[in-house]
Amino acid sequence: MKIFLDSAHIEDVKKAYDMGAISGVTTNPSIISRENRKFDELLAEITSIITDGPVFAEVLALDAEGMIREGRALAAKSPNIVVKIPSIPEGLKAVKTLAAEGVTVCVTVIFSAAQALLAANAGASYVAPFVGRLDDIGENGLDLAAEIREIFDAQGIETKIVAASVRHPVHVTELAKMGVDVATMPFKVIMQMATNPNTARAVDGFLKDWEKVPKE
Secondary structure (H helix, E strand, O other), X not given: OEEEEEOOOHHHHHHHHHOOOOOEEEOOHHHHHOXXXXXXXXXXXXXXXXXXXXXXXXXXXXXXHHHHHHHHHHHHHOOOEEEEEEOOHHHHHHHHHHHHOOOOEEEEEEOOHHHHHHHHHHOOOEEEEEHHHHHHOOOOHHHHHHHHHHHHHHHOOOOEEEEEOOOOHHHHHHHHHOOOOXXXXXXXXXXXXXXXXXXXXXXXXXXXXXXXXXXX
16 A cells, blocks of 8 residues: 655655655645645645655636646646546546546545545546544544445456545554555654654664673
């Protein structure tokens, strides 16, 4: 399973990429707004760092024509841009057109397996179920990811599943076990995955024992 960073914070993108932890970046309007920078400049900087993996950028229009227009403009900015389209009827129309033109599309804000199935049929390369947000409202986001995986496998659907709004490392390991293609998460979750107090204690013990070794 691939790991994407769900952030537009440049320092976090650099750290995660240099660590070898990520192979892509996902953004949305809320994430972009936190950086207080011009969108085009920010996106250009991210794509200059992530040159060998996808960078997801979302349209703002809610009508098909507007989404198609914005999607084309986003795709023209870099060959590794993936255009994010919301899972609404007008969005499906936009996905059909953009996919037919060769634009890589992710249908986002998915909260049901039925939405994921429609998105795949419309031509989406990725679907993004919001795992953590379902947990936030008392439902089981992992169950949704597993249901989509089961349907796609049963039907031979090649559309990739991007589990979004991942909240903690347990989400990540469970998603990996069920065969989800991608998990996208904030930098803090990546750091939680990369560190463990037992590892820190073991390394500290090694260093203390090494001090006992005669040096001459």
